[in-house]
Amino acid sequence: MKILVINAGSSSLKYQLINMEDESVVLKGICERITFSGSLLTQKTSDGREIRIEQDMPTHKEAMELVLKAMLDKENGALKSIDEISAVGHRVLHSGEDFKNSVVIDDEVIRICEKNAVLGPLHMPGNISCIKSCREVMPGVPMVAVFDTTFHSTMPPKAYMYGIPYEVYTEYKVRKYGFHGTSHKFVSEETGKYLGNKNAKMVICHLGNGSSISAVKDGKCMDTSMGFTPLEGLVMGTRSGDIDPAAVDYIREKVGLKPEEVVNYLNKKCGMLGISGLSSDMRDLTDAAEKGNERARLAIEIVAYRVKKYVGSYIAVLGGVDAIVFTGGIGEHSKLVRGLVMEGMEYCGAYLDKKKNDEYSSGTEELNTPDSKVKILVLPTNEELSIARETKNLTL
Numbered sequence: 001m002k003i004l005v006i007n008a009g010s011s012s013l014k015y016q017l018i019n020m021e022d023e024s025v026v027l028k029g030i031c032e033r034i035t036f037s038g039s040l041l042t043q044k045t046s047d048g049r050e051i052r053i054e055q056d057m058p059t060h061k062e063a064m065e066l067v068l069k070a071m072l073d074k075e076n077g078a079l080k081s082i083d084e085i086s087a088v089g090h091r092v093l094h095s096g097e098d099f100k101n102s103v104v105i106d107d108e109v110i111r112i113c114e115k116n117a118v119l120g121p122l123h124m125p126g127n128i129s130c131i132k133s134c135r136e137v138m139p140g141v142p143m144v145a146v147f148d149t150t151f152h153s154t155m156p157p158k159a160y161m162y163g164i165p166y167e168v169y170t171e172y173k174v175r176k177y178g179f180h181g182t183s184h185k186f187v188s189e190e191t192g193k194y195l196g197n198k199n200a201k202m203v204i205c206h207l208g209n210g211s212s213i214s215a216v217k218d219g220k221c222m223d224t225s226m227g228f229t230p231l232e233g234l235v236m237g238t239r240s241g242d243i244d245p246a247a248v249d250y251i252r253e254k255v256g257l258k259p260e261e262v263v264n265y266l267n268k269k270c271g272m273l274g275i276s277g278l279s280s281d282m283r284d285l286t287d288a289a290e291k292g293n294e295r296a297r298l299a300i301e302i303v304a305y306r307v308k309k310y311v312g313s314y315i316a317v318l319g320g321v322d323a324i325v326f327t328g329g330i331g332e333h334s335k336l337v338r339g340l341v342m343e344g345m346e347y348c349g350a351y352l353d354k355k356k357n358d359e360y361s362s363g364t365e366e367l368n369t370p371d372s373k374v375k376i377l378v379l380p381t382n383e384e385l386s387i388a389r390e391t392k393n394l395t396l
Contacts, residue, residue, distance in 0.1 A: 002026065002084050003388045007091040008130030009123060011035055013063045017071060017078060017085070018388045025384075027078045029070060031063040041066050049076040060126070061133035068137060088134055088143040089391030091182065091383070092127045094120040095147035096173060102150065102390040105131060105143040113145070119173065144391040151185040152178030154220040159317075162228075176232070178224035180212045186386035187327050187379050188216045194364060195375065200322040203314045205307060206381065207337065208328035209237035209280060213307065215314035223317050225310050231267055235299075235306050237280035240270035242306075275299040282330045282337065303330075304340035311341065315348055323375040324350060332380055335360065338367070342376060349373030 001020040006013065013031040018024070029043030029051075039057040044050045051070045057063040071079045079085070090105070096116035103109055110131060117124035134143060152160075160176040161169065168174050183206050192198035199218045206212050211234040214224040225233030235241040243266070252262050273280040276299040278288055288296035315321045324345075330337055335357050342352040351372035360367060360378055368376040 001086045001392065002079075003391050004085050004088045005091070005384045005387045005391070006088060006130060006134065007384075007387075008060060008126045010126040012126075013060060013067070013130060015067055016384045016388075018385065020086075020388060020392050023385060023388070027071065029067065031057060031066065033057075034060060034063050039063075041070060043070045043076075045076065045078050051076045059133065060130040061136060064130070064133045064137045082138060082141075085138070085141055087391050087395040088138065088141055089387040090127065090131050090134070090143060090145050091148065091387055092131075092145045093123040093148050093179075094177070095149045095153070096177075097153075099145075099147060099150055100153045102144055102146045102394060104394050105135075105145050109145060119177070142395045144394050146182060146387045146390045148179050148181045149177045151181035152176075152214070152221045152224050155223055159223040174228055176224070176227040178212070178214070178221070179226045179230045180206045180210070181221075182383040182386045183327065183381040184212070184214045184216070184221065184224070186383065187325055187381050188214070188219065190364070190379055191323055191325050191377060192219060194377070194379070195323060197322070201318040201320055202323040202325060203311050203318070203321055205311065205324070205326050205331050205341070206328045207234075207307065207326065207331035207334075210239070211236045211303075211307075211328065211330070213310045213314065215317045217318050223314060231263070234310065235275075235303050236271045238268050238271045238273045240266045240274070272299045272303060275302060282334050286334065286336055300336060301340065304337050307337070307341045308345075311345075312348075321348065321350075321374055323377055325377045325379050327379055327381040332362075332378055338378075350376055352376055 003018050003020055005016045005018060011034045013034060016028040017026040019026050025046055027043060027045040029041060031041045033039045034057045037056060039055060041053040051073055053066055068082060071077050092113060094116050096119055098112050113128050184204050187204050188202060191202055192200055202216045204214045204216060210230055212224060212226045215222040231239050233241050248262060257265055271280060272285060276285055276296045278296055279285055285296040285299055289300055311324060326338055338357055351369040353367055353369045356367045364379045366375060366377055
């Protein structure tokens with residue numbers, strides 16, 4: 001059984017073909033600059049064969065046609081027939097409050113997604129366009145929508161409600177939704193397997209250019225750091241994270257921003273980039289900090305400090321913790337950030353083995369000392385595999 005996993009943006013389309021018999025990646029690729037001139041498809045198979053197609057893709061339909069062409073290429077593809085694709089799993093940003101789980105796509109699901117597009121105006125139109133295009137070029141192949149928000153749908157109202165008039169929630173659906181759900185679901189499930197306890201209390205730290213933390217108990221999300229949009233929560237690559245709303249209007253006035261420019265400013269000009277004035281990439285900041293750049297060092301410390309605050313608050317929410325788990329580009333590869341986050345966490349029974357932390361390279365591994373009551377894990381995420389598993393479960 002082969003499943004095609006698609007992650008579409010407004011002008012891009014990433015894809016992986018996964019063989020579900022052994023969960024291996026058969027091939028992966030990306031279409032870039034969809035709707036723009038200079039569109040490009042690049043694809044690589046598991047045995048190293050590559051395809052590069054420079055051809056305009058005015059819509060996602062043309063992009064999907066090129067994807068099928070590349071997968072079926074006699075020399076460098078991996079399929080003899082489209083019939084080898086058993087199902088397609090689409091990553092969709094927002095479920096609103098309409099879906100609590102992944103769903104098989106039909107006309108009604110698309111209609112609801114279109115209704116919820118207002119909640120994710122940057123990503124949902126591309127998601128929907130790709131779903132429609134995929135149904136056109138692959139008629140008869142079952143398709144599944146795997147939402148980035150549904151894992152967090154188990155949060156209780158006290159966790160997802162804001163301190164605003166209740167009617168604003170009921171009429172306009174303003175509440176915390178949370179994102180990175182496919183990653184948090186995958187990592188929490190794999191952590192439960194690793195611990196031999198699917199009901200364990202765990203704090204999942206998905207740290208990358210975009211970062212979020214979730215509190216998970218009995219396999220369910222109790223709280224998460226991102227909110228109505230991915231802007232809430234941690235300090236990220238270019239996102240400010242939590243900030244006093246009154247300060248936002250003050251910044252707008254002093255910096256000279258138009259009201260419609262403020263959200264873009266907080267999303268694109270702030271975070272690690274804004275603090276350091278150098279880069280939004282943790283690797284660049286780490287190199288600069290080692291050479292004495294104080295603003296780079298400050299940016300790293302602020303990122304780690306905010307993570308520590310959320311970890312501590314979520315331990316309180318859970319009433320204790322069995323595992324603190326790091327994943328994502330920064331979570332998996334920055335020993336400095338992991339070390340700063342875990343510094344002083346011994347009070348809750350979490351003891352970091354500094355040597356293990358420094359020497360970690362890849363895979364799932366414990367970084368705690370033998371006498372630590374709390375497991376400190378690095379566990380690589382795999383959102384595409386999570387989507388493929390959901391798709392398989394719904395289409396078997």
